[in-house]
Amino acid sequence: MKYQYYPGCSLEGTALEYNISTQALMKAVNAELVEIEDWTCCGASAAEATSHLLSLALPARNLALAEKMDGLNDILVPCSACYLNLKKIEEKIKKDADLLEKINDVLEEEKLSLHGNLRVRHLLDVVSNDIGPGKIKDRVKKPFADLKIAPYYGCQCLRPYAVFDDPEDPRSMEPLIEAIGAKVYPWQMGGKCCGASHMNTKMEVGLELVHAIL
Incomplete structure (x- = not known):
């Protein structure tokens, strides 16, 4: 098994341990990760507030760089926010040729182009x-x-692209938890929103959602 690897910004800083554990896990199961050369921020949720086109161009640039790396069709993405942004581009350009053209007009500044021949995959999907x-x-x-x-x-790893699990009743983690010898705590909050996007605009709503989960 061999995958292109997009760690994203958080895994190089505040979530460094997630990066370390992801790479250690993949090494333990004899899977090779090839980091995308010269990758940049995917835009997370901040880029949209600045420019809609920027929020599309940033993840698209990373996909275009990945397409230059021949022979690997799957991009493994551990961060759910990064996964959503890259997956969004993958899905949108399948249905919108005009959008692809607009994105490629921007990417042309770096002599890059996007064709849409790669598959973005979350770490949980791969595992x-x-x-x-x-x-x-x-x-x-x-x-x-x-x-x-x-x-x-x-x-973010479940919605709006229900690729590998049921957003309303996700179950892919449970067999993995049992595989490491732990017990699964039965509850119904696994797929619920944590309220992250509300923290800057309606903090009381965000806190209420977090409180319900905890």
Whole structure:
């Protein structure tokens, strides 16, 4: 197994441990990650407030760079916000040739072009479907027998692109939790919104949503 790898900004800073653990996991299951050369920020949620076109061009640039790396069709993305932004471009340009042309007009400044021949995949998708719980279980050295875990998915890896799990009743984490020897805490909040996008505009709503989950 071999994937192009887009870590994104957070995994190079505040979520560095997520980057380290992702790479360690993939190495343990003999999967190779090839980091996209010269990648930049995907825009997260901030770019949209500045310019709609910028919010499209930033993730599109990373996809265009990935397309230059021959032989690999899947991009593995651990960060859910990055995954959503890159996936959004992948899905939109399939249906909107005018949008693709507009994006390529911007990318032309860097002598880049986007064609839409790659597949953006979340880490959970790859671990669940390409690697699978069985292989994870075989690699476990110290089972988490005393640990009880409530699987929380959030919005961005599930919506609006329900590619690998059911947004209303996600279940892909549970077999993986059991594979490492832990117990699954049964609850119904795994796919609920955490309110992140509300924190700057309606903090009381965001806090209420977080409170409900916790």
